[in-house]
Amino acid sequence: MSKLHIHNVGKVFEGAPMAALQDVSLDIEDNEFVTLVGASGCGKSTLLRIIAGLEYRSSGELQCDCKSIHSPGADRAMVFQHYSLYPWLSVIDNIKFSRRLKVNREDLSSSDVEAASGRADALLNLIGLSKVAKAYPSQLSGGMQQRVAIARALMGRPSVLLMDEPFGALDAQTREVMHDLILHIHRVEKTTIVFVTHDVEEAIYLGQRVVLMQPRPGRIHSIFPVPLPADRTQDMKQSPVFRDLRAEILQRIRESTGLATDTDMLERLNLAAH
Numbered sequence: 001m002s003k004l005h006i007h008n009v010g011k012v013f014e015g016a017p018m019a020a021l022q023d024v025s026l027d028i029e030d031n032e033f034v035t036l037v038g039a040s041g042c043g044k045s046t047l048l049r050i051i052a053g054l055e056y057r058s059s060g061e062l063q064c065d066c067k068s069i070h071s072p073g074a075d076r077a078m079v080f081q082h083y084s085l086y087p088w089l090s091v092i093d094n095i096k097f098s099r100r101l102k103v104n105r106e107d108l109s110s111s112d113v114e115a116a117s118g119r120a121d122a123l124l125n126l127i128g129l130s131k132v133a134k135a136y137p138s139q140l141s142g143g144m145q146q147r148v149a150i151a152r153a154l155m156g157r158p159s160v161l162l163m164d165e166p167f168g169a170l171d172a173q174t175r176e177v178m179h180d181l182i183l184h185i186h187r188v189e190k191t192t193i194v195f196v197t198h199d200v201e202e203a204i205y206l207g208q209r210v211v212l213m214q215p216r217p218g219r220i221h222s223i224f225p226v227p228l229p230a231d232r233t234q235d236m237k238q239s240p241v242f243r244d245l246r247a248e249i250l251q252r253i254r255e256s257t258g259l260a261t262d263t264d265m266l267e268r269l270n271l272a273a274h
């Protein structure tokens with residue numbers, strides 16, 4: 001059985017003239033890394049928020065580990081574009097934050113708390129920030145803050161990590177470093193990842209499958225398995241396989257948004273005018 005089962009999911013926002021999502025069906029396997037790409041407004045974030053339980057679906061069925069999703073849960077953790085760390089807590093305390101809530105609620109034993117500390121230290125090491133455990137978010141760069149947000153999301157060992165343009169606010173070099181980091185984390189933690197992006201290159205480099213969505217109404221246009229080795233390296237971006245897939249997906253985005261038709265029409269008008 002798949003890790004995430006999405007069947008005919010639809011979403012109509014109140015007062016909206018068109019469905020934000022229509023008949024979206026997708027099965028995501030355990031430990032898969034799936035990227036969602038598509039033009040602005042095609043429903044990528046809405047789909048991710050519905051999986052996270054932050055938004056209600058209007059129709060369809062959605063399951064994580066065979067359990068129907070109706071609200072947020074510890075089995076699904078989300079990382080947003082804006083780091084959303086607690087500025088008054090140190091790096092290590094930000095990572096442990098969800099555990100602290102649990103400690104208050106459930107009165108965990110000291111060995112549970114010790115295990116949580118061990119987990120936080122291991123994650124700090126995994127994201128390469130052991131040296132700044134006691135620093136505060138304002139003392140860190142954007143990339144470092146996003147590393148902390150990722151570690152915090154992983155703290156409760158979620159079944160699925162949902163990432164909504166997590167590197168969208170970072171500069172190009174930092175993004176490359178973050179790409180290799182998230183691939184490393186995926187290998188080590190064996191988490192299933194669903195990753196939303198505008199950037200086709202990012203979608204191909206990270207994804208085992210790229211799901212292309214199209215707008216008006218938001219739906220799945222096509223799904224592209226990425227025929228690259230599991231262990232990605234930056235030089236693969238120059239390979240013909242990578243470049244051809246990138247060109248194909250970009251062409252499909254142009255077609256699906258009507259951009260290709262607009263360009264053709266403009267060209268025809270220009271020819272007629274001369």
Ligand SMILES: Nc1ncnc2c1ncn2[C@@H]1O[C@H](COP(=O)(O)OP(=O)(O)OP(=O)(O)O)[C@@H](O)[C@H]1O
Nearest residue numbers: 013016020039040041042043044045046047198218
């Ligand atoms: N809370 C809301 N109320 C009304 N309409 C909404 C709401 N959230 C999203 N929408 C609409 O739903 C559609 C899908 O939006 P969504 O943000 O999911 O797309 P997206 O593909 O993530 O876009 P982007 O890449 O620009 O973030 C859009 O037409 C958007 O205007």
